[in-house]
Amino acid sequence: MVLRSPVEPHRRPVVKASLVPETRVWLTDQGFAPAQDAIWLEALTHGSFNGSGLGDAADYQRLEFLGDRVLGLSVAAWLFRAGDAPEGRLSQRLNALVSGATCARIARTIGLPQHIRLGKQARDDGGADSDKILGDVMEALIGACFIEHGFDAAQTLIYRLWARELEGDEGKAKHPKSALQEWAAGNRRAPPVYEVTARSGPDHAARFTVQVSVRNVGEAEATATSKGEAERLAAKAFLERFG
Structure with a gap:
């Protein structure tokens, strides 16, 4: 009996995606030093990009x-x-310096939004300016730097990008929610209530x-x-108005 090899199904050739030249130049200029394209493409890709038929x-x-x-x-x-x-x-x-808001602010400062790979709908909905997405991608780029170049290189990059925040007053002042909680207690008021x-x-x-x-005082929103x-x-606005 002659065993026949199974017929191989037709498969499309696998085309490896590459960083577009503008993004490679941008990553290099920011100090990420990209070598292997795949890890940086991964860091810059939002889930909506794959779901839109643009890539996998x-x-x-x-x-x-x-x-x-x-x-x-x-x-x-x-x-x-x-x-x-x-x-x-x-x-x-620490909490202030590594917060999503701080990561997003730094992402905007270095021009990250235009390099994020988003699906059309997500981009049209403002995904490239979302604090959540920008903060997440900023952290992903740090992760890619760690994978390619090691901890020391990633740490050096962080200290350079975060220099203004580290040397400044970010996080030195009491968090507005904590400050409002203490203000309410110090003024013998009910605790503040937050509502979406x-x-x-x-x-x-x-x-x-x-x-x-705060009951019998007022409210503020943001x-x-x-x-x-x-x-x-909202807590900051409340303190500015009533504190």
């Missing part, structure tokens, strides 16, 4: 997970060496409006691309 590359989520840890350790080490602040103060500054009064936009570019109120940031801004 992995998205940034795994690299974001890694970059978040590299960023946290790097900033924590810098803060520890920078002085003798107590643990509570160190945690306060509106939510608009798709999940990847959502905007939240939060109202904070809108941002995350619930936490909207609460922070």
